[in-house]
Amino acid sequence: MIETLLISGVLLAVGMALLLVKVLSRKDGTFSSQHIHDSKPMRDRGIHCVMDQDREMRSQHRLKINN
Numbered sequence: 001m002i003e004t005l006l007i008s009g010v011l012l013a014v015g016m017a018l019l020l021v022k023v024l025s026r027k028d029g030t031f032s033s034q035h036i037h038d039s040k041p042m043r044d045r046g047i048h049c050v051m052d053q054d055r056e057m058r059s060q061h062r063l064k065i066n067n
Contacts, residue, residue: 035049036048036049037049037052
């Protein structure tokens, strides 16, 4: 049991250290955005965030009645 906790703690510490190295090595000290709308290749393909796509679909079909 204690062995598993120690291994988990070491893995977490290594992961945090690697994240720290990444943040310190970047000139502005931040991670790049992970949002779809901030990605130029996604925008070029016409792919949007699911929230934006849902909003678009609801506005296009708001007067449509389904049977």
